[in-house]
Amino acid sequence: xxxxxxxYAIKTILYLHENDQGLPISAKVISEKERIPYKFLENILRxxxxxxxxxxxxxxxxxxxxxxxxxxxxxAQVMRVxxxxxxxxxxxxxxFYESCPECVDEETCRIRKLxxxxxxxxxxxxxxxxxxxxxx
Amino acid sequence: xxxxxxxYAIKTILYLHENDQGLPISAKVISEKERIPYKFLENILRxxxxxxxxxxxxxxxxxxxxxxxxxxxxxAQVMRVxxxxxxxxxxxxxxFYESCPECVDEETCRIRKLxxxxxxxxxxxxxxxxxxxxxx
DNA sequence: TAATAACCCTATAACTTTTATAGGGTATTT
DNA sequence: AAATACCCTATAAAAGTTATAGGGTTATTA
Numbered sequence: 001x002x003x004x005x006x007x008y009a010i011k012t013i014l015y016l017h018e019n020d021q022g023l024p025i026s027a028k029v030i031s032e033k034e035r036i037p038y039k040f041l042e043n044i045l046r047x048x049x050x051x052x053x054x055x056x057x058x059x060x061x062x063x064x065x066x067x068x069x070x071x072x073x074x075x076a077q078v079m080r081v082x083x084x085x086x087x088x089x090x091x092x093x094x095x096f097y098e099s100c101p102e103c104v105d106e107e108t109c110r111i112r113k114l115x116x117x118x119x120x121x122x123x124x125x126x127x128x129x130x131x132x133x134x135x136x
Numbered sequence: 137x138x139x140x141x142x143x144y145a146i147k148t149i150l151y152l153h154e155n156d157q158g159l160p161i162s163a164k165v166i167s168e169k170e171r172i173p174y175k176f177l178e179n180i181l182r183x184x185x186x187x188x189x190x191x192x193x194x195x196x197x198x199x200x201x202x203x204x205x206x207x208x209x210x211x212a213q214v215m216r217v218x219x220x221x222x223x224x225x226x227x228x229x230x231x232f233y234e235s236c237p238e239c240v241d242e243e244t245c246r247i248r249k250l251x252x253x254x255x256x257x258x259x260x261x262x263x264x265x266x267x268x269x270x271x272x
Numbered sequence: 273t274a275a276t277a278a279c280c281c282t283a284t285a286a287c288t289t290t291t292a293t294a295g296g297g298t299a300t301t302t
Numbered sequence: 303a304a305a306t307a308c309c310c311t312a313t314a315a316a317a318g319t320t321a322t323a324g325g326g327t328t329a330t331t332a
Binding site: 139140141173175176179193194195196197198 | 289290291292293294298299300301302
């Protein structure tokens with residue numbers, strides 16, 4: 001399941017993209033418009049900033065803005081930052097690889113093969129950019 | 137993420153299929169061979185039985201056996217029984233549908249569209265039968 | 273330059289889900 | 303009748319999710 005954090009994160013970048021006028025948008029506005037608890041949102045925003053998906057502008061009239069071309073920001077990136085691996089088991093994850101404690105031979109594990117296929121099927125769908133998401 | 141319950145369940149049906157000699161296999165044997173905590177496994181077995189994926193034979197020399205043609209048992213079925221929906225958000229689930237509490241208009245929700253596509257991409261991969269899984 | 277708006281950070285609490293474990297009961301075979 | 307194995311409920315330990323609290327820092331603008 002997608003966590004609420006991740007859902008809020010996706011809503012946030014989509015909102016920032018669709019309301020982009022070159023000016024930052026405050027956490028308060030995002031919180032109200034997208035109905036995300038303010039303090040919870042702050043936490044998510046910081047994480048997106050740390051990973052260079054957003055950048056922030058401090059002071060009055062400050063806020064958040066996409067850190068790069070929205071064509072370069074994908075849903076998969078956002079999900080990885082917030083929830084971790086796209087893959088449903090860690091032994092087939094590219095960026096969050098972990099071996100299964102009980103696994104005897106990873107190369108011949110059929111479950112691994114199946115969920116590897118699954119990951120490979122999921123990825124292209126989730127690699128849509130914010131721009132593409134906005135057009136769905 | 138796939139739960140351990142679901143992983144154990146998949147391992148169980150794969151084990152039962154590959155060691156099928158027309159005789160039931162005891163929970164104890166499955167537990168030892170697949171290294172699944174016995175009491176935890178019992179719980180999973182009961183759930184698979186309730187949903188007609190396995191049937192059980194009581195008494196000495198009893199145990200569990202696949203309830204139907206292994207070509208008819210899919211990984212998606214097992215996952216649904218144990219973990220619930222395949223979809224990553226409930227509003228695009230076929231069998232476990234739930235609306236999102238905060239959603240204003242489901243028809244125009246882009247997140248819903250994206251995760252609908254994702255579900256549709258995942259399903260054919262997870263609809264492999266136990267027989268197909270064994271051959272991977 | 274003071275007030276204000278907005279970001280920044282750590283800790284922790286409430287809640288839910290996952291992962292078991294305990295302890296006994298019931299049915300069937302040998 | 304004893305042994306084997308399934309059946310069932312309750313509960314606990316651990317982990318993860320979803321926030322909330324409370325204060326600190328930075329920058330703008332009146």
